Amino acid sequence: MFPLFEVREQNGERKVNALSTIEKGTELCTFTGKPIDFKETLKLGNKESFAFQVDKDLYIYLDEPYRYFNHSCEPNCGITSELKMVTLKPIEKNEELRWDYSTSMLEHHWTMKCNCKKENCRKIVGDFTTLPEKLQEHYLKAGVVQKFIMNFLKK
Numbered sequence: 001m002f003p004l005f006e007v008r009e010q011n012g013e014r015k016v017n018a019l020s021t022i023e024k025g026t027e028l029c030t031f032t033g034k035p036i037d038f039k040e041t042l043k044l045g046n047k048e049s050f051a052f053q054v055d056k057d058l059y060i061y062l063d064e065p066y067r068y069f070n071h072s073c074e075p076n077c078g079i080t081s082e083l084k085m086v087t088l089k090p091i092e093k094n095e096e097l098r099w100d101y102s103t104s105m106l107e108h109h110w111t112m113k114c115n116c117k118k119e120n121c122r123k124i125v126g127d128f129t130t131l132p133e134k135l136q137e138h139y140l141k142a143g144v145v146q147k148f149i150m151n152f153l154k155k
């Protein structure tokens with residue numbers, strides 16, 4: 001079903017890895033899931049990270065395998081407004097595919113500790129507006145910021 005990646009389990013943690021080398025700018029999949037509102041995300045407990053924000057009070061409770069893509073502060077993938085996952089860099093075979101969760105976050109609520117070990121690791125992952133300006137510009141240019149966030153920034 002997904003020729004370019006697969007979910008792998010390591011020490012009880014799921015991650016998604018590339019099955020081959022992949023060129024930059026490749027479309028990997030389109031995220032799908034059940035629409036839920038903010039209140040419902042609060043009931044998810046430790047599954048709160050499976051809720052992908054698409055509007056002020058609208059989330060998608062991601063289907064498998066989309067929920068298993070992990071966060072990185074220096075990601076090799078991003079999610080477009082059409083919920084397509086695209087590669088931002090050339091990918092090596094077996095490399096983990098990750099995106100920056102802040103590119104879909106503007107809720108003033110949920111944060112996540114990060115230990116992605118990248119040089120620019122922010123340690124705390126929060127709303128898009130908490131990102132350094134340069135990084136915001138980078139994601140906007142790459143087209144991997146959710147539309148409701150772009151609309152908010154224009155105001």
Ligand SMILES: [Zn+2]
Binds near residue numbers: 114117
């Ligand atoms: Zn990090």
